[in-house]
Amino acid sequence: MKLLRAEWTKFRTVPGWVTGVVTAGLLLVLVALLAGVSSDQKGAPPVPTGPDGGPVTDSFYFVHRSLAGDGSITVSVPALTTSVPAGIGDLRPGVVPWAKAGLILKQNTRQGSAYAAIMVTSSHGVRMQDNYVNDTAGPAVRWLRLDRAGDEITGSASADGTRWTKVGTVRVKLGPAALGGLFVASPQDVVGLGTRGSVSTAAFENLRTRGRWTAGAWAGEHVGAESPTFAGYPENTSGSFTEPGGGFQVTGAGDIAPAVRDSLPTGGALDNILTGTFAALIAVIVVAALSITSEYRTKLIHVTLAAAPGRSQVLLAKALVLGCVTFVAGVAGTAVAAPLGIRLAQANGVFIFPVPSPLRVALGTGALLAVAAILALSIGAVLRSSAGAVTTVIVAMVLPYLLVANPFMPAGVAIWLTRVTPAAAFAVQQTLVQYPQVASHYTPYNSYYPLAPWAGLAVLAAYAVAGLAVAAVVLHRRDA
Amino acid sequence: MRSALHAEWTKLRTVAAPAWLLLGMIAATVALSAVATSVVTCGPSGCGGDPARTGLLGVQLGQALAAILGVLVVSGEFSSGMFRTTLTAIPRRATVLTAKAVTLTGAVAVAATAAVLGSLLAGRLILHRRGFPAPAPALSDGPVLRATTGSILYLTLIALLALGVAAVLRDSATSIGVVLALLYLLPILAQAIGDPHWQRLLERTAPMSAGLTVQATTDLDSLPLSPWAGLGVTAAWAAAALVVGGLSTARRDI
Numbered sequence: 001m002k003l004l005r006a007e008w009t010k011f012r013t014v015p016g017w018v019t020g021v022v023t024a025g026l027l028l029v030l031v032a033l034l035a036g037v038s039s040d041q042k043g044a045p046p047v048p049t050g051p052d053g054g055p056v057t058d059s060f061y062f063v064h065r066s067l068a069g070d071g072s073i074t075v076s077v078p079a080l081t082t083s084v085p086a087g088i089g090d091l092r093p094g095v096v097p098w099a100k101a102g103l104i105l106k107q108n109t110r111q112g113s114a115y116a117a118i119m120v121t122s123s124h125g126v127r128m129q130d131n132y133v134n135d136t137a138g139p140a141v142r143w144l145r146l147d148r149a150g151d152e153i154t155g156s157a158s159a160d161g162t163r164w165t166k167v168g169t170v171r172v173k174l175g176p177a178a179l180g181g182l183f184v185a186s187p188q189d190v191v192g193l194g195t196r197g198s199v200s201t202a203a204f205e206n207l208r209t210r211g212r213w214t215a216g217a218w219a220g221e222h223v224g225a226e227s228p229t230f231a232g233y234p235e236n237t238s239g240s241f242t243e244p245g246g247g248f249q250v251t252g253a254g255d256i257a258p259a260v261r262d263s264l265p266t267g268g269a270l271d272n273i274l275t276g277t278f279a280a281l282i283a284v285i286v287v288a289a290l291s292i293t294s295e296y297r298t299k300l301i302h303v304t305l306a307a308a309p310g311r312s313q314v315l316l317a318k319a320l321v322l323g324c325v326t327f328v329a330g331v332a333g334t335a336v337a338a339p340l341g342i343r344l345a346q347a348n349g350v351f352i353f354p355v356p357s358p359l360r361v362a363l364g365t366g367a368l369l370a371v372a373a374i375l376a377l378s379i380g381a382v383l384r385s386s387a388g389a390v391t392t393v394i395v396a397m398v399l400p401y402l403l404v405a406n407p408f409m410p411a412g413v414a415i416w417l418t419r420v421t422p423a424a425a426f427a428v429q430q431t432l433v434q435y436p437q438v439a440s441h442y443t444p445y446n447s448y449y450p451l452a453p454w455a456g457l458a459v460l461a462a463y464a465v466a467g468l469a470v471a472a473v474v475l476h477r478r479d480a
Numbered sequence: 481m482r483s484a485l486h487a488e489w490t491k492l493r494t495v496a497a498p499a500w501l502l503l504g505m506i507a508a509t510v511a512l513s514a515v516a517t518s519v520v521t522c523g524p525s526g527c528g529g530d531p532a533r534t535g536l537l538g539v540q541l542g543q544a545l546a547a548i549l550g551v552l553v554v555s556g557e558f559s560s561g562m563f564r565t566t567l568t569a570i571p572r573r574a575t576v577l578t579a580k581a582v583t584l585t586g587a588v589a590v591a592a593t594a595a596v597l598g599s600l601l602a603g604r605l606i607l608h609r610r611g612f613p614a615p616a617p618a619l620s621d622g623p624v625l626r627a628t629t630g631s632i633l634y635l636t637l638i639a640l641l642a643l644g645v646a647a648v649l650r651d652s653a654t655s656i657g658v659v660l661a662l663l664y665l666l667p668i669l670a671q672a673i674g675d676p677h678w679q680r681l682l683e684r685t686a687p688m689s690a691g692l693t694v695q696a697t698t699d700l701d702s703l704p705l706s707p708w709a710g711l712g713v714t715a716a717w718a719a720a721a722l723v724v725g726g727l728s729t730a731r732r733d734i
Contacts, residue, residue: 035673348674387652390653405668
C-alpha cells in the first residue's frame with residue numbers, strides 16, 4: 001500500500017507524465033473529431049436497414065402477387081446458372097456460391113422490410129433465411145415450399161414434390177398486405193483483392209399457390225435498384241422474367257443479406273473513428289517507458305529499492321499505478337470520442353455500422369492502453385533504455401497494423417499477424433460482424449479481426465505478463 | 481571540424497549500442513523484406529503489387545532502428561551529462577551538431593546500403609525458389625536502381641530527422657515517440673480521414689508515405705507525388721528538424 005502511494009506520488013508530481021496521459025485521452029477525442037468532420041457523404045442515398053436496425057443489402061429480382069392472409073406456395077427450381085463479367089460486356093459462366101433462387105414472403109417492396117424465404121443456392125444447398133441475419137441449412141434438393149399461418153412461416157424442401165422435409169419455422173411480422181412469389185439474387189463475386197458483379201438466371205417450374213392470394217398476373221420488378229448496398233447489374237444485363245411454356249425464367253442480381261464492408265464500402269465502423277487509439281498508444285508508451293528508465297537515469301532507483309527492498313513489489317506497484325491511470329484516460333477518452341465522432345460523421349451523411357456494445361469498446365480501449373503501458377514498463381525495466389523500450393512496443397503494436405493495411409498482404413498473413421502479435425488487441429474495438437452466409441473479404445484491413453474482442457486483448461495481456469515476469473527476474477538478478 | 485568529426489566517430493565506434501543498432505537495422509530490414517517477398521500473392525503474370533516495394537518492405541521496420549540511433553547520438557549525451565564535456569572541448573555548438581550529423585550519415589548510409597542490397601538479394605533468391613524468375617527486381621533496371629538508392633537515402637534521412645528531433649526535445653523516450661509517431665501514425669491517420677483531398681495532402685506531406693514513394697517502380701501515376709519529389713519531402717522534414725535542433729542547441733542552456 002505504501003509502495004502504491006509512493007509510486008502514485010512519483011507519477012502525479014512529474015508534470016510531463018501527467019500531461020502525457022491526459023494528451024493520450026485528448027488525442028482519442030481529437031482524431032475522432034477530425035475523422036467525423038472530414039467525412040462528407042451528404043446527399044448519398046440512405047442505407048437500407050433491416051427490422052433489427054442493422055444495415056442490409058435488399059436488392060433482388062422479385063416476381064410477386066399479394067397474399068392477404070394465410071396460404072402456401074410451392075415451386076421447383078431445376079436450374080440456377082450464374083454469369084460473371086470477364087471484361088466489359090464479356091459475360092462468362094461462373095460460380096457464385098451464394099447465388100440464390102427460390103420463394104419469398106415479404107412485407108412489401110420497401111428495402112429492409114421483413115421477409116422469410118426458402119431458396120436453392122449455387123454451392124450451399126437449400127437455405128431458409130429470414131430478416132436478413134438468420135440462416136438455416138436444409139437438404140440439397142430442388143423443390144421448395146413456404147406455408148404462412150399468421151406471422152408464422154414454415155419452409156419445407158423436397159426431392160420429388162410429394163414427401164416434404166421441414167427446414168424451419170420462423171416468426172416474421174408480414175402485416176396484412178404481404179407480397180409473395182419467386183426471387184433471384186446474385187451477390188458480388190469475391191475474387192482476389194476485390195469484388196465483381198454477377199447475374200444469375202433460374203428456371204422455375206410447378207408453381208402452385210393455395211390460400212388468400214390475389215388473382216391476376218404475376219408482376220416482376222427489381223427491388224432496391226437504387227441503393228448504396230447494391231453495385232448494380234453487370235454491363236448489358238438487367239433483371240427480367242419470362243413465362244415460357246408454363247414455367248418461369250427469372251434473371252436477377254443483388255442479394256438479400258446483412259450488409260458487410262464489401263457491399264457497403266462507404267460505411268464507417270467505430271474503430272475507424274477511434275484511430276486516435278494509435279496516437280494515444282504512443283503517448284502512453286512513452287510515459288510508461290519513462291516511468292522506469294528515468295529512475296535509472298536519475299539514480300532514483302537506488303532510493304526506491306532502499307526504501308522498498310521487495311523488488312517485484314516495486315515493479316507491481318508501478319504497473320498498477322500506470323495501468324489504472326492509463327485505463328481511466330482511455331475509457332474517458334473513448335467515452336467522449338466515440339459518440340462525438342459518430343454524431344459528426346452521421347451529420348455528414350456517413351452511415352456508421354451499428355455498435356453492439358459501446359461499453360465493451362470503451363472499457364476495452366482503456367484496457368488496451370493500460371496493458372500496453374505495462375508492457376512498455378516491463379521492457380523498459382529489462383532494456384533500461386527508454387528509446388529501445390518505446391521503439392519495441394510501438395513497432396510491436398503499430399507496425400503489424402500498417403502491414404495489414406497493405407492491400408497486397410495476403411489475407412492469411414494479415415489474419416496471422418492480428419492473431420499472434422500484440423496488435424491482436426485492436427480486436428477489442430471491432431464492431432463489424434462476420435456472416436457465414438455472406439461471402440466477403442473478412443480481413444483486418446476491413447475491420448474484421450480473427451479473434452473475439454476479449455481474446456485479442458488477452459494476447460496483448462499475455463505479452464505483458466510475460467514481460468513483467470522477465471522484468472521481475474532481471475530486476476532481482478542485476479545490480480540496480 | 482576535423483577534430484570534431486574524429487571525436488564523434490570515436491564516440492560512435494567505442495560504444496556498443498550504435499554497432500548493435502546498425503546490425504539490428506540490417507537484420508530487421510532484410511528479414512521483413514524476405515518474409516514479405518515469400519508471402520506475397522503471386523500469379524502467373526507476376527506478384528501482387530509492386531515487386532520492388534514488397535522486396536524493400538523491411539525498410540519500414542529498419543527505419544525504427546535508424547531512428548533510435550539518430551535519437552541516441554544526441555539524447556544519450558544529454559542524459560549522461562556528456563554533452564557538457566563535449567561542449568567544453570568544442571564550444572561551437574553548430575560544429576558539434578554538424579559533426580554528429582555527418583558521422584551519423586556515414587554510419588547509417590553504409591549500414592543502409594548493406595540492408596537494402598541484402599533485401600534485394602534475399603528477394604531474388606526467394607522469388608527464384610518460388611518459381612518466379614521473371615519479375616525479380618534487378619539493379620540494372622532504372623526504376624529499381626532508383627528504389628534502391630532512394631531507400632538507402634531514405635533510411636539516412638530518417639536517422640537525421642531523429643537526430644534533429646532529439647536535439648530539440650533532448651529526452652530520448654519523448655524524441656523517439658515523436659519520430660515514430662511522425663513515421664507510423666500519420667499514414668494510419670490518413671486512412672481515418674474521410675475527405676480524399678485532406679487524405680491526399682497528408683499522404684503528400686507525411687515523411688514516411690511521401691518518402692517511400694521512391695520505392696515505387698510500377699503504377700507511378702497513382703502515387704500521391706513523384707518518387708524523387710517524395711524523397712524530397714522526407715529530406716525537407718530532416719532539414720527542418722536539423723535546423724530547429726541546431727537553433728535550439730545554440731540558444732538554450734545545457
